[in-house]
Amino acid sequence: MLEFDDIKKAYDNIRNSIKKTPLVECATLNELTQSKVLLKLENLQKTGSFKVRGALNKIINLTDSEKKAGVIASSAGNHAQGVALGAKEAKIKATIVMPETAPISKVVSTKNYGARIVQYGSIYDHAYQKALEIQKEEGQVFLHPFDDEYVIAGQGTIGLEILNEYKDIDMIFVPVGGGGILSGIALAVKSINPNIKVIGVEAENASSMKKALEVGKPIFIDDCKTIADGIAVAKVGDITYELVKKYVDEIITVSDDDIAQALLFLLEKAKVVAEGAGATSLAGLMSSKIDIKGKTACCVISGGNIDVNNIEKIVNKAQILQARRVRFVVYLSDTVGQINKLTKILMNNYANILYLNQTRYNIDLNITEQELSVVIECKNREHSEHILNELEKEGFKIKRK
8 A cells, every 4th residue: 555655755756847836824714714724725736736746756657668658548637737747748648538528728728738638428437438448449558647656646745745834733624536635645644643634525416435435435426517527526546545544534525506605715815716626625614514613724725727717607606605696676667767766776785786687578567567687796695685675665576586
């Protein structure tokens, strides 16, 4: 089984080829959680993700004949970029099989590193099977994204960096997909200080590690639909499973709504751009499933490769959940000045109007009525409730959505 010395060797192998990413304190999180919260910003790593650590360590350890054959990997995007960059630096050929659902930004970035791209299937596991088919036909060396000791050792170097910089940590929250980053960090951290708790955080719609631990072995789960595409893994690794079982204290799950709100929090309060998978660790910390009051906790923000189009969608969803964007319907009498009266109330209460749509095309309307759909932007839930109450006080008939 993998040992702590393997992680130290991995760090010696890759330290000159990676960034030592920042470990920053977030004052807003400290106040919110009544604890001390540190963020390990792997979103600022080369390729925008921690994955380059494991990929580089694996490629460095290939034999000359293996390098000549080239490498092939399957990935939702971050491992793909790590392998592509490592292959480029080693001057070897790389083929990457990615799901058809992989974010465009990750596909383009991987291609820009010089890799050959094949897209197949709707989830990582489909791409994985396709990569094995191509590898069998063409003879490349397969670089597993998580279930490989060299890869795990590379990811474990994050744990070394955290504790080299800040030793007095009580717990570390780590995202979980296939388990590579979690098992590597857990082995490193527990080898240095067994008293530090290591918490794995999964998307509840892709909780393959939690289910594996429940049944006693890695199993396939049916559905992995989540905004955290980087951790949408239907079956964890055999190696990672054993390491997680031995070194990780607890696995918790969070909803996509939790992840969306964590992502928005990072953008607004910490000025950090994270992808869904990268924000999952913070979602776990903010879920209150683990008591962190009065303690020092670290969240690994594992990546920041989010598609620009998805940022708007996720931020919009998070603001709806927080009642900062509110949709409602107003039934107006068909007389002059009604919309003007309504918009003046919104203006006087500092609501930002995002959308207005007036119609009479509703069979449920009276002949003298019109329907107005409205979306407004507010400061918070209390503000939005105040505005809707003010409209009702002024005689407007409102249907809240």
